[in-house]
Amino acid sequence: MYLDNSATTKPWQEVLQAYQEAASSYFGNPSSLHKPGVEAETLLNKARESVAGLLKTKTEEIVFTSGGTEGNNLAIKGTALEHRNRGRHLITTTVEHPSVKEAFWQLEAFGFEVTYVSVDREGRVRPEDIEKEVRDDTTLVSVIHVNNEIGTIQPIQEIGERLEKFPKLYFHTDHVQGAAHVPLDLYAAKVDLCTISGHKFHGVKGTGVLFMKEGTVLSPLFHGGTQEQTYRAGTENVPGITAMAKALRISRQRLATEEQRLCQLKDYLIHRLQEMEEAEVNTPNEGAAPHIVNVSFPGLKPEVIIQELTKRDFHLSTKSACSSKLQEPSAVVEAAGLGLARAESAIRASFSFDTTEQEITELLEIFHEIIPEMKKVMGAKR
Amino acid sequence: MKYDHILIRYGELALKGRNRSDFEKKLKENIQFAIREHPSCKVRRTYGRMMIELNEEKPGPVMEKLRHIFGISSFSLAMKANNEIEAIKEAALQAFLQHEGRKGTFKVSARRSYKPFPVRSQDLNQYIGGHILRNTDEVTVDVHHPDVEVVVEVREQGTYITCGRMAGSGGLPVGTAGKVALMLSGGIDSPVAGYLAMKRGAELEAVHFHSPPYTNERARKKVEDLTKILTSFGGRIRLHVVPFTELQKAIHANIPSNYAMTIMRRMMLRITEKIADKQNAKAIVNGESLGQVASQTLESMHTINEVTNMPILRPLITMDKQEVVEIAEKIGTYSTSVLPYEDCCTIFLPSDSVTKPRRDKAARFEEAFDFEPFIEETVKKVETLNIGSEEESADQQMDDLL
Structure with a gap:
C-alpha cells in the first residue's frame, strides 16, 4: 500500500x-x-x-x-x-x-x-x-x-x-x-x-x-x-x-472522475484520525489539497511509526522526502506555530488517483493497533 | 438547459444565384474539416445559415476553430427551444444567464420567420423581456446600448436564441474560387500570400523546391509545418515537393552567375506552371513584394514572368515587410518561418545577381543548355504529400505516445 x-x-x-x-x-x-x-x-x-x-x-x-x-x-x-x-x-x-x-x-x-x-x-x-x-x-x-x-x-x-x-x-x-x-x-x-x-x-x-x-x-x-x-x-x-x-x-482525465472521491477519502481519514486521542491532525479541514493528510502523534518518534508501517506494507513518510533523512522537526508544522512536540512527530499520508477506501480503512486499523502500544513504550518518558 | 448549438452567419453578398449552393456546400465541408476532432458535432445547412449541433462537445475549442474559417462573417452560441411560448421564455432566460461577460442591461430582438407561430415579434419581445426581468436581480432593459442583445429567431424547425456574436474571418470559403498553385518557400512571405489567396476562396496546391543535400530535411519539414498551419484556414492542401538539385546544378554550370538567379526563377515558374496545369489550377500565387529583393524589381518580374502566360497573383505586391510580418504573426506562421534553415533561394545564390535583368539576355543565356529534359525529369519526380489528411501515419504514431 x-x-x-x-x-x-x-x-x-x-x-x-x-x-x-x-x-x-x-x-x-x-x-x-x-x-x-x-x-x-x-x-x-x-x-x-x-x-x-x-x-x-x-x-x-x-x-x-x-x-x-x-x-x-x-x-x-x-x-x-x-x-x-x-x-x-x-x-x-x-x-x-x-x-x-x-x-x-x-x-x-x-x-x-x-x-x-x-x-x-x-x-x-x-x-x-x-x-x-x-x-x-x-x-x-x-x-x-x-x-x-x-x-x-x-x-x-x-x-x-x-x-x-x-x-x-x-x-x-x-x-x-x-x-x-x-x-x-x-x-x-x-x-x-x-x-x-x-x-x-x-x-x-x-x-x-x-x-x-x-x-x-x-x-x-x-x-x-x-x-x-x-x-x-x-x-x-x-x-x-x-x-x-x-x-x-491521463491525470487530467482521472481528476475529472476522481476528484470527489479523493476529497471524501481525505475527509474520512482526517475525521477518523481526529477521533484518536493520541493524534493531532496538522492538515486543515478546509482549503487543503485532496491528497495529503499530515498527522502528529506527539511523544512518538515518527521514524518508528514509519518503520512499523512499512513492515506491514504501508508506506508513508515523515515529511518532505527532500528533508526526511535529516533528523529534524518538520519546519512547516513548526512554522505554522503548532509547537515542537507536533513538529517532531508528524507523519504524512499522500494519496494517488489509485488509492482506495479499503487501504485507508486498513491503515486506520493499524494505527489503532500500534499507536497505543508504542505510546506505552515511548510515551512514558515525556 | 445549456448552449448546445453554434449558429454561423455568412456574408450575403456572395449569395446570389447559382453561387449560393456551391458556397454553402464548400463552407460546410470546410467547417467539417476544421472540427474533425469533434466527431459528435453535426453541421447542418439551414436557409441562409449554418448550424452546428454540439451534442455534448464543449463549445470553446469548436469556436476557436471556427474563428479561422473563411466565409464566416460571425457566429454565436445558441439554445434551441420548441416553438412554444413557455419553452422559448425559459430558454431565453437560460441563454441570458449562461452568457459570459457584462450583462447589466439587455434587450430582446425577436424575429418570427415562421408565420404560423401565433405570437407576433413585438409581443415576443415583451413576454421574453418580462420573463428575464422577473427572474434576475439588478438587470434592466436598454434598447439603445444593451450589454447583451438576446436574439430570438422563430423558425419552422424550432426557435433559436443567441446572446452576442463573435466575428468570423470574413472572405470566401476556400475552394469556391477554384485552385491556385502557391510557390511556397520556407520564408515569411509566401505562407502569407497563400493565406490571402485562401481568404478570397482559392484552394491551394503548394509547390516547394527542395534541393537535397544542399537544403536539408529540416527546411522541408518546416515547409510541411507551414502548409499544415495553412490547412487550419481551409481544408487539406496538397504539397508538391520538387526535387530541384539537378536543374540547379545545371544552371550553376551553364549560366553566368549574375543571371543564375533570374534563370532559376524562370525555371521554377515553368515547373510550377506544369504542376498547376496538371492539378487544374488556373493561376500561380507567390509572395513577391515590389522591390523587396533583387528578384522582385519590376525588371526582374518582367523578365521572369515572360516564361508563362498563366496569371501570377501577388497578394503582397504593395505591402511593406512589417505589414507582412504582422499578418504572419497573426496567422501563426511567423515563428516557423524564421527558423534558420537554408532553402533553395538562399543556397546557390551568387552575390552578384543583376537587379535589372533583361528578357533578351535571359533567353539567350538559356540557349546555353537544353533545359527541357531537366524540366520534364524534375516534374516527373515531384513528390506529392496530402497535408492535413489523417493518413500521416508518423504523426499519428507520435500523437498516440502523448
Whole structure:
C-alpha cells in the first residue's frame, strides 16, 4: 500500500510504454539535422504543444526541466540574477520546499535580502502580508501553491492579483504538489513562473516544466546549446518529456472522475484520525489539497511509526522526502506555530488517483493497533 | 438547459444565384474539416445559415476553430427551444444567464420567420423581456446600448436564441474560387500570400523546391509545418515537393552567375506552371513584394514572368515587410518561418545577381543548355504529400505516445 505519493508516484503503464517507445523509436538528438533528429524534434514539439494545451498556456511558455528542484532553482536564482541591477530584495514564505528555501539561502549568501513571510496555524500566508513587504527593489515573490507536507492550498490567485500592481516584479509559484490534484489556471492566477514536476503525477523521474509567461526573462543556470529557448541548455529528455505529456493528460482525465472521491477519502481519514486521542491532525479541514493528510502523534518518534508501517506494507513518510533523512522537526508544522512536540512527530499520508477506501480503512486499523502500544513504550518518558 | 448549438452567419453578398449552393456546400465541408476532432458535432445547412449541433462537445475549442474559417462573417452560441411560448421564455432566460461577460442591461430582438407561430415579434419581445426581468436581480432593459442583445429567431424547425456574436474571418470559403498553385518557400512571405489567396476562396496546391543535400530535411519539414498551419484556414492542401538539385546544378554550370538567379526563377515558374496545369489550377500565387529583393524589381518580374502566360497573383505586391510580418504573426506562421534553415533561394545564390535583368539576355543565356529534359525529369519526380489528411501515419504514431 503505497501512500507516499507526494514524494513520488508509480509511473502508469501507458506512460512507461510511451517512454520506451519514444526512447527506442525517437532516440535522435532533436538538434541534429538528420532524419532521426528531425523526428525527435517533431515529437518534442508535439509534446510541448500537448503540455501547453493541458496547462492552457502558449507553447512558447513551456520550458522543460529535470523536475521540481531544477524548476524552482531556475525560477528563483534565474530571476534574482537577471534583475539584480534593478533590485536585490526577494520575498517568500516560511513554509517552502527545501529547493526553494535553500535557493533563497544561497542568494542571501550572495548579498540578496530575503523576506520570509510567516503563516497562520493552518500554514497559510495572508495575501496582504505579502503585499505589505513589497518594496521598490523587490524583483521576485515566490509562494508554494500546495504545501508538500500538510497540503494547505495558498491563495495564489489573490496574491497574484495583488502583485499585479507591481509590474516590474515577478511572481513564482511552486506548483509541484498542486499540478495533478488542484491545477491552477495560470493566467487567472497572474503568475509569471510556475514549477511542475513529472514524477509527481505518474510520469518518470527527471522531468518537469517551468512555465514562463510571455515576456518573462531570466538568467539560465545551465549554459551551452540553444535548447529550450536558451533558458535551459542540454539535450532534451525526449522520452521523459513524452512520458510526462502522457501522464499529465491521463491525470487530467482521472481528476475529472476522481476528484470527489479523493476529497471524501481525505475527509474520512482526517475525521477518523481526529477521533484518536493520541493524534493531532496538522492538515486543515478546509482549503487543503485532496491528497495529503499530515498527522502528529506527539511523544512518538515518527521514524518508528514509519518503520512499523512499512513492515506491514504501508508506506508513508515523515515529511518532505527532500528533508526526511535529516533528523529534524518538520519546519512547516513548526512554522505554522503548532509547537515542537507536533513538529517532531508528524507523519504524512499522500494519496494517488489509485488509492482506495479499503487501504485507508486498513491503515486506520493499524494505527489503532500500534499507536497505543508504542505510546506505552515511548510515551512514558515525556 | 445549456448552449448546445453554434449558429454561423455568412456574408450575403456572395449569395446570389447559382453561387449560393456551391458556397454553402464548400463552407460546410470546410467547417467539417476544421472540427474533425469533434466527431459528435453535426453541421447542418439551414436557409441562409449554418448550424452546428454540439451534442455534448464543449463549445470553446469548436469556436476557436471556427474563428479561422473563411466565409464566416460571425457566429454565436445558441439554445434551441420548441416553438412554444413557455419553452422559448425559459430558454431565453437560460441563454441570458449562461452568457459570459457584462450583462447589466439587455434587450430582446425577436424575429418570427415562421408565420404560423401565433405570437407576433413585438409581443415576443415583451413576454421574453418580462420573463428575464422577473427572474434576475439588478438587470434592466436598454434598447439603445444593451450589454447583451438576446436574439430570438422563430423558425419552422424550432426557435433559436443567441446572446452576442463573435466575428468570423470574413472572405470566401476556400475552394469556391477554384485552385491556385502557391510557390511556397520556407520564408515569411509566401505562407502569407497563400493565406490571402485562401481568404478570397482559392484552394491551394503548394509547390516547394527542395534541393537535397544542399537544403536539408529540416527546411522541408518546416515547409510541411507551414502548409499544415495553412490547412487550419481551409481544408487539406496538397504539397508538391520538387526535387530541384539537378536543374540547379545545371544552371550553376551553364549560366553566368549574375543571371543564375533570374534563370532559376524562370525555371521554377515553368515547373510550377506544369504542376498547376496538371492539378487544374488556373493561376500561380507567390509572395513577391515590389522591390523587396533583387528578384522582385519590376525588371526582374518582367523578365521572369515572360516564361508563362498563366496569371501570377501577388497578394503582397504593395505591402511593406512589417505589414507582412504582422499578418504572419497573426496567422501563426511567423515563428516557423524564421527558423534558420537554408532553402533553395538562399543556397546557390551568387552575390552578384543583376537587379535589372533583361528578357533578351535571359533567353539567350538559356540557349546555353537544353533545359527541357531537366524540366520534364524534375516534374516527373515531384513528390506529392496530402497535408492535413489523417493518413500521416508518423504523426499519428507520435500523437498516440502523448
